[in-house]
Amino acid sequence: MTAHSSRLLAWCRPGFEGECAQELAAHDAAAGGGGFARAARGSGFVEYVSDNAAAIAGRWRHLVFARQLLRVIGHAQQMPVRDRLSVLLPIIEGDPRRWCDAWVEAPDSDAARELAPLCRGLNAALVAALKKQQRIDRGSRWRLHLGLTATDAAFVAAADVGETAPWPGGIPRLRFPRQAPSRSTLKLEEALLVLLDDDERERWLKPGMRGVDLGASPGGWTWQLVNRSLHVTAVDNGPMDAGLMASGLVDHLRADGFRYRPQKPVDWMVCDMVEQPSRVAARMAEWLAEGWCRYTVFNLKLPMKKRYDEVEACFAILREAVARPLDLRAKQLYHDREEITVFARLGSAGAR
Ligand SMILES: C[S@@+](CC[C@H](N)C(=O)[O-])C[C@H]1O[C@@H](n2cnc3c(N)ncnc32)[C@H](O)[C@@H]1O
Structure with a gap:
């Protein structure tokens, strides 16, 4: 079994998982590694497994096809619908870090769009639980991410705030300026x-x-x-x-x-x-x-x-x-x- 510390999670545009995987593999190879990607077309994310993951984890700015690049801590599966935190918290507690914040995100795919309300609800519950455990420290350089890929499955991941995208999902939400002549x-x-x-x-x-x-x-x-x-x-x-x-x-x-x-x-x-x-x-x-x-x-x-x-x-x-x-x-x-x-x-x- 591969250790979680050797896994990365990249958010990307749905349909570009192949390019995102190719690019991660190229960065891995350049750093002397030889990992592999798990990616489903249209999913909006790529999981990349390599012993070299730590060396490429800080390369979000250098990646063209990754909107965000996270270090995977664990993977929660079969989360009970009424108490997802019962599966998530033990995984999070297994990591000694304190977090400046916690974001619950879903991929940018059509299939995952319906997860948005769940993300919001779970985000509020997660932050409340972390505060109660005194695991939130606004000065920490680490942010906790939950990447929800189904109603009962999520990646638990960490982001170094200095070298990752400062927007949930890696997407800056911009408002269209009314006077501008085109959406471009x-x-x-x-x-x-x-x-x-x-x-x-x-x-x-x-x-x-x-x-x-x-x-x-x-x-x-x-x-x-x-x-x-x-x-x-x-x-x-x-x-x-x-x-x-x-x-x-x-x-x-x-x-x-x-x-x-x-x-x-x-x-x-x-x-x-x-x-x-x-x-x-x-x-x-x-x-x-x-x-x-x-x-x-x-x-x-x-x-x-x-x-x-x-x-x-x-x-x-x-x-x-x-x-x-x-x-x-x-x-x-x-x-x-x-x-x-x-x-x-x-x-x-x-x-x-
Ligand atoms: C995607 S649109 C540009 C939209 C523009 N950036 C905006 O924000 O409103 C592409 C434009 O490139 C122009 N174009 C294509 N080939 C060109 C060329 N050789 N010289 C000048 N304009 C060209 C087209 O006339 C078209 O208006």
Whole structure:
């Protein structure tokens, strides 16, 4: 039997369990391990078993397809409907840690959606029980997670708050801004939240900066930049939202986003053009290598079968073409469908 300390639980977009498993295996192999994944297509999660689990447990920020990465402590099964805590608490008590908080989550799958009310009820009962046992310590770096996969089954897991997603299920809940021209706006908002930290957002996104939006129509991504008081050149043959144009901060250019280049370097270039990912990656690399922008966020559409391989190929194109240290961060966001979103800039990734 495998020890629980050698198991990881990753939440992912349903339908992308294969990519998530492939990526965990690649990180495991790079750290000298040889584990295996248990994953059911459409489930929204991957269980990964490896003697090397501790070495990859802190790699949530480096994983594209995992929304969250947790260390499994135990697995509760056949929980009685009227007293699930009778099975859960002994598993939790077997771990000496105190917890800053406890979250009860379910996968993001259609099948698990009906577990949401149960998660809420169980969360309240669990926190009350932990408080009674004085196992809650707000200063602890560990958060307790229950991953409910059925009404009677749950993973019990731990998260180091410094190296895991700070949102239940790894999903930041964003409200659609009423004035924004399209729902895609949430994709860029989520990208800036997930791929940058607070300090970076403050330093790298300042009022008065200049940006370019390639494939901008109707303006959801441009809106995010304008909302932060950036001046934006929006490149698209399609129309831009009238309200957004009235801000006075947008120049609309009806031109080909693959040919356009700015007359002077800009701070930001964002790109949401629907095109072959390798073509987008090559163009993004050119912008960075030529110094046309300092920071970029772009989307890679993945309609093909071998999606993990395609992402790796795109990263290789970027690294090769830029040929300098590249800070490359990518996630399949909650608002991404068959696609991922990437942040890149010249420079090393530092502590990330
Ligand atoms: C997914 S939409 C962009 C949505 C936009 N990000 C938003 O938030 O409203 C893709 C856009 O890319 C544009 N597009 C595709 N190929 C392009 C090209 N070569 N040059 C400029 N725009 C292009 C399309 O006209 C379309 O408006």
